Amino acid sequence: MLAALAVPAALIAAVVVLAPHWPGGDDTSASAAARPRPAAAPSTKPSRSPEPARSPAPARSPAPSVKPKPSPTxxxxxxxxxxxxxxxxxxxxxxxxxxxEVEDGSGVDPDEAAARIAGILAAPRGWGEGGKRSFHRVASGPAGLVVRIATAATTDRICGKGGMNTHGEVNCRLYEKVMVNLKRWQTGSPExxxxxxxxxxxxxxxxxxHWLGHGHETCPGKGRPAPAMMQQIYGLKGCVANAWPYDEKGTYLGGPSVP
Structure with missing residues (x-):
């Protein structure tokens, strides 16, 4: 995606910069044959995610053409x-x-956004994997993960520091920061x-x-759920749109790794 996913991906996530990832669950992955498992510890490498990062010398992909869903505000x-x-x-x-953290003047209430994000992180089908991994939110002090919802210009500027071009459309993950493009958060992705x-x-x-160390993945087969680490913004390649890394039985919904 949901890049720790930018132009819509399904158009809607050490000191090494990863390739950019577009919104909508568009990032890197593990092998389809072996059931990929989340890394034991979060990755310190920057990962690109325009809803989709990473490699010492990131390769740039053209920004997909996106037609954002109409927004009431x-x-x-x-x-x-x-x-x-x-x-x-x-x-x-x-x-x-x-x-x-939410950028001032964005029109998004930080506490409301945080409540949604907390629900996603704690969901049985999410990276919590039924309680095997857990997250707790702090307001200040040390935090290994910082999720920021920011305007397109601010997202571009911060992601650009890691060599990623988010084109005013997508998200990215740079070190401990997950940058969520306000446009994607508010309008989703037509894909x-x-x-x-x-x-x-x-x-x-x-x-x-991405933050946990996963790379981009691709569709494992026609009619199957698209991996959450797939750059769904570029198309589903026969898969069905999916936002979650696991299914109801706790099976990882992965696909072949994308170099």
């Missing part, structure tokens, strides 16, 4: 580049501390056949998947 294309953090979730605890909240899940799962 005006979405600012740029902002001040300052962020407000969501409040900490004192009711939860977990292995990984993360923070949610993703599903509700907006599912597309948001794809964005987070795709980018966080």
């Amino acid at each position: 005006r979405i600012p294309a740029s902002g001040p580049g300052t962020f407000t953090a969501a409040r900490a979730d004192t009711s939860s605890s977990g292995q990984y501390a993360y923070r949610v 993703f056949d599903g509700p907006l909240n599912d597309y948001r899940a794809l964005i987070i799962n795709h980018e966080v998947g």
